[in-house]
Amino acid sequence: MPNKIKLTFLGTSGAVPTAKRNHSSTLLTYAGENILVDCGEGTQRQFRKARLNPCKVTKILITHWHGDHVLGIPGLLQTLALNEYNKELKIYGPKGTKTFIENMFKTFVFVKKFPIKIFEVDKPRIFFENSDFYLSSQKMMHGVPCNSYCFVKKGEIKIDKIKLRKSGLPEGPILQKIKQGKNVVYENKKFKAKDLTFKENDIKVCFVLDTRMNDLIVPFVKNSDVLVCESTFEGNKQDLAKEYFHLTVSQAAEIAKKAKVKKLVLTHISQRYENKLEDVLKEATKIFKNAFLVNDGYIVEV
DSSP: OEEEEEEEEOBOSSSSSSSOOOOSSEEETTTTTEEEEETTTTTEEEEEHHHHOOGGGGGGEOOOHHHHTTTTTTHHHHHHHHHTOOOEEEEEEEETHEEEEEEEEHHHHOOOOOOOOEEOSSSSSEEEEEESEEEEEEOOSSSSSSEEEEEOOOOEEOOOOHHHHHHHHHHHHHHHHHHTTTTTEETTTOOOHOOOOOOOOHEEEEEEOOOOOOHHHHHHHHTTEEEEEEBBBOOOGGHHHHHHOOBHHHHHHHHHOOOOOTTTTEEEEEEEGGGHHHHHHHHHHHHHHSEEETTOOEEEEO
């Protein structure tokens, strides 16, 4: 079975946590990678509640440096150190991230340390890539340097079994070359890789957390399989959302509709809606049917 992409929502509240919702944090798990998107206060405890091992985290993506998205970093780093974290942790964030991390180490007294590599992602670009997936970023509008992120699993090259059978090519090493996109010669006949293969679609998961509505969002998240989007205010609070550089639920749904995403996940819900979440979701589904509102601990697989 191919590796699935799993999203575990560790924190789904807005700027103020509730009794049921912690500050923002989502763990993306795929093929040995455990990528933490934001690390709000209490995230290390949310790992325990979700029965997940924080020492498996490989990367942290920071959208911006407001407290509800980063106050959990010192505690998480201390937990990793005390549990003999044995990898090099990679932290990615917007402009200023290196200074913030340096100041954090000046402020807190850590008992132990481990290798940490910090990257500032200050331009829209692919900032990490291997043979299996890549990570890209786009700047957002939140009053401070702020990024949205996309994780893209590259579609694999597959052999078309029907065409292969008709070709008469034997099983074995020769097929590996074709799968790598190389043309081959067999029994004095040339076979083109493109005639015997097809490429699976990429799988795209995007995170848009904390931003005012802007024209960069739709192109960046276009055709996402999953869009995780902040939905801080109801639609009738559009002026307030604009003032505080946030999105409304209706705006998140409009983005999903225009970008032709497959699934919209609503998160970063203001505390004011804790007792009317059904109304929040209903507002979204009127515009975009395949919308879901997640709680802490929810898991979404792609």
